[in-house]
Amino acid sequence: MKGLEELLTWIARGLVDEPDAVRVERIDEGDVVVLRLHVADGDVGKVIGRHGRVARALRTVARSAGARGDRRLQLEIAD
Amino acid sequence: MSEVSVEATGETVGEAKWSALRELERLAPGVDRDAVRFQVVSEGERGLLGVGYTPARVVATATRPAVALPPEPTGPAIEGEPAVARALLERSLVALGIAGTVSVEEGDDEVVATVSGHDLGVLIGRHGQMIDALQYLANAIAHRAAGEDRRRIVVDAAGYRARRAATLDSLARRGAEQASATGRRVELEPMSSVERRIVHEALKDDPEVETESEGMEPHRYVVVFPRRTVD
Numbered sequence: 001m002k003g004l005e006e007l008l009t010w011i012a013r014g015l016v017d018e019p020d021a022v023r024v025e026r027i028d029e030g031d032v033v034v035l036r037l038h039v040a041d042g043d044v045g046k047v048i049g050r051h052g053r054v055a056r057a058l059r060t061v062a063r064s065a066g067a068r069g070d071r072r073l074q075l076e077i078a079d
Numbered sequence: 080m081s082e083v084s085v086e087a088t089g090e091t092v093g094e095a096k097w098s099a100l101r102e103l104e105r106l107a108p109g110v111d112r113d114a115v116r117f118q119v120v121s122e123g124e125r126g127l128l129g130v131g132y133t134p135a136r137v138v139a140t141a142t143r144p145a146v147a148l149p150p151e152p153t154g155p156a157i158e159g160e161p162a163v164a165r166a167l168l169e170r171s172l173v174a175l176g177i178a179g180t181v182s183v184e185e186g187d188d189e190v191v192a193t194v195s196g197h198d199l200g201v202l203i204g205r206h207g208q209m210i211d212a213l214q215y216l217a218n219a220i221a222h223r224a225a226g227e228d229r230r231r232i233v234v235d236a237a238g239y240r241a242r243r244a245a246t247l248d249s250l251a252r253r254g255a256e257q258a259s260a261t262g263r264r265v266e267l268e269p270m271s272s273v274e275r276r277i278v279h280e281a282l283k284d285d286p287e288v289e290t291e292s293e294g295m296e297p298h299r300y301v302v303v304f305p306r307r308t309v310d
Contacts, residue, residue, distance in 0.1 A: 003170075003173045003174035003175075003176070004174045006170070006173075006174065007170045007171060007173070007174040010166075010167075010170055011167065011216055011220065014163070014219075014220035014223060014224070015219055015220060015223055046223075049219070051296055053215065053296070054215075054216070054219055056212075056297065057211075057212035057213075057215045057216050057219075058212075058216070060204070060208050060209060060211075060212035061171070061209065061212055061213065061216070064175070064201055064202075064204050064208070064209040064212075065174055065175055065201075
């Protein structure tokens, strides 16, 4: 799970203008673990992408990684 | 305006100044000699028969001429497509807890990164969703780093792309047969843009049918029409 947070952080850093502002916050909500992706205000569009394609790909990565464990993983983009 | 300064030594203050000036001209070509300021740190000691000799020491400072400014580095270092693809996949394997290796093959306009190992099901995902997401992200990162002028990254694992291409090809042909047999449009299942392109390609020379994409992402799909006869 820790590996997933690192992976998402690494991917997001590769997409934004301010990589130092990228942070993944982990929120435990029982059966569901929410990973909240924080980026600089000007970079939110970059992690959402055209037609939300980047966000969808990031969510797929989070979900697939969660499929291995017993808890559902959800990615949120903080704005 | 930035300043540049150097420290130099010489047997005399005069010699030290000369070598400082030469060094300045090497660091900042085109520097205005008359605007160079010298500060003598030490006059030096001649010593006697080489005993007690200390060199003269000066610091020379000049304003860097505007034209000689070195170019500012722009943004993060550009990583090539092979490095981006490899790093993303190796990190994904770690995150998924899968033992596997990544090999990268470089072509003129395509870079194919292939994952080998056992138990790659999670990396491929249902209907290839995970492998397509990774491929999309690899391209997005490479695009961010290198701009338009870059090669397309293809992510493959355990022969997935070839198997999927064969499946799409037969799906396309079956759709075409059905469309021309019934004279009606046939809607295929929703696919990614990469997969839809494979279907369009498979049927583009078919004299019986035409293809088009319809619907909204991520549920966009290919429709196969019987080709309208020209009167």
